[in-house]
Amino acid sequence: MNASSFSLESIAESILDTVPMGVIFCDRECIIRFVNQTYASYLGVSKDEALGRTMTELIPDSRAGVVMENGVAEMGEQCCVGQGKAKRTLIVNRIPVCDAAGQVVGMLSQSIFGNPEELKSLSDKIDRLGQKVSLYKTRMNTALSARYTVESILGQSAALRGAKQHLLRYARTEAPVLLLGATGxxxxxxxxxxxxxxxxxxxPFVGINCAAIPNDLFESELFGYLPGSFTGATREGRIGKIELAHKGTLFLDEIGDLPLTAQVKLLRVLEDKLVHRLGSHAPTSVDFRLVAATNRDLQAMMQDGLFREELYYRMAGLAIRIPPLRERTEDIPMLVAHQLTCTNTQVSGCSDAAMDALMRYGWPGNVRELAGVIGRAASLCQGKIIELGDLPPEVAAGATRCQPAPAMNHKALLANVQSNNEQRLILAALRENEWNMARTARALGISRATLYEKTRKHGITRA
Known part of the structure; x- marks a missing residue:
């Protein structure tokens, strides 16, 4: 018999016999008028044997009459069917069936689980999925979180204080900000x-390094794409960095390397607050704050036709020039002390000669280069003080690309920084060890007498 010879009724019956859930229908007199193969097997009878019998014959505790009387569905209830060893517990929905006039004419019972264990298995699976979603959400939030605050920017020089003051003022606005500064x-x-x-x-805080992404992939990274929108696109598509930054900040590092085509599209997004994924004609509304950074001369690039004037002037209204290290040499002792604190070493400072060389060097790589030099010197150091010979030759020689550092009491500056760091370290250790002096002394690798002396010296008392 071909498919065209089936009646709608027989097709519906075939479908209901195929689904892996039991379905049974009784009329107002509780007489079974339909049962599918799955439910009949639960009852331990054939379909023909079930038809025409009452629900209570096959299911002694049937609540069909109650449901039809009340007209209220019972969802996710337990129901015992079968006899002897074949007896089993189902999880069912009991639903009153009404005619066009709203009168109850029967009841439909649907088994959603063949036994409570299936329900428990599904519940466990949902719990596991919930835990995974929570884990992925935590990881995503962590990945899209800013790691540093204004307090993380170390230094008290006038040049750096000015830059930080601009930062705090600009933070109160929603306009794009342009960060200008050399590498490092x-x-x-x-x-x-x-x-x-x-x-x-x-x-979210979403960062992207424009110099690290090939031009032919940049737009897909920034704007996202639909499945199959270009050769090599994933089947799932991808959300772009702009959409990820919704309600947060988009940081475009090295924006001078942004391709011209992407510059035009970014400018349009900034103006319209709408982003189009590649391959899509339906825009997505976005709300983000743009922060861009570069070590290149964008004005010169504009003259050469390599950077869009509209985009530059959109960002340049709020610009922050970050001073190079050679313009804030008075911050070097503090930066050195911080780097030594972060380094897993017993080295506690620099000799006067070594510090003098550090202060006179030109630092073309800025703070990043200083961190590398101190890390290397601490590894080579034979004692607890970095000596001149522990520094790279170009630094030790006092090579400079700037004017000599202004005269100051380097030793006093470094001593003050080291004292502050020691105070914070001791206080943190005391809190971690619940102010137990013996445990704290062991954790710090000093005697209790030394610990008492240092707490008195720094005025550390338990609040």
């Missing part, structure tokens, strides 16, 4: 701090 000055640090100080601090 801390542009990413400033971008993180700007986000944390803004009204968007609880939103």
């Amino acid at each position: 000055t801390g542009k990413e640090l400033f971008a993180n701090a700007l986000h944390q100080a803004s009204q968007r601090a609880h939103g």
Whole structure:
């Protein structure tokens, strides 16, 4: 018999016999008028044997009469069917069936689980999926979170204080911000701090290095794409960085390397607050704050036709120039002390000669280069003080690309920084060890007498 010879009734019956859930229908007199193969097997009878019998014959505790009398469905209830060893417990929905006039004419019982264990298995699976979703959400939130605050920007020089003051003022606005600074000055640090100080601090912080992405892939990374929108596109498609930054901050590092075509599209997004994924004609509304950074001369690039004037002037209204290290040499002792604190070493400071060389060197790689030099010197150091010979030759020689550092009491500055770091370290250790002096002394690798002496010296008392 071909498919065209089936009646709608027989097709419906075939479908209901195929589904892996039991279905049974009784009329107002509780007489079974339909049962599918699955439910009949639960009852331990054939379909023909079930038809025409009452529900209570096959299911002594049937609530069909109650449901039809009340007209209220019972969802997810337990129901015992079968006899002897064949007896089993189902999880069922009991649903009153009404005619066009709203009168109850029967009841439909649907088994959604063949036994409570199936329900428990599904519940466990849902719990596991919920845990995975929670884990992925936590990981995603962590990945899209800013790591640094204004307090993370170390230094008390006038040049740096001015930059931080601009940062805090600009953080109160929603306009794009342009960070200008040489390599290694801390542009990413400033971008993180700007986000944390803004009204968007609880939103995502999404960073992308424009210089690290090939031009032919940049638009797909920034704007996202639909499945199959270009050769090599994933089957699932991808959400772009702009959409990820919704309600937060988008940080475009090295924006001078942004392709011209992407510059035009980014400008349109900034103006319309709408983003089009590649391959899509339906825009998505976005709300983000743009922070861009570069070590290149964007004005010169504009003259050469390599950077869009409209985009530059859209960002340049709020610009922060981050001073190079050679313009804030008075911050070097503090930066050195911080780097030594972060380094897993017993080295506690620098000799006067070594510090003098550090202060006179030109630092073309800025703070990033200083961190590398101190890390290397601490590894080579034979004692607890970095000596001149532990520094790289170009630093030890006092090579400079700038004017000599202004005269100051380097030793006093470093001593003050080291004292502050020691105070914070001891206080943290005391709190971690619940102010137990013996345990704290062991954790710090000093005697209790020394610990008592240092707490008196720094005025540390338990609040």
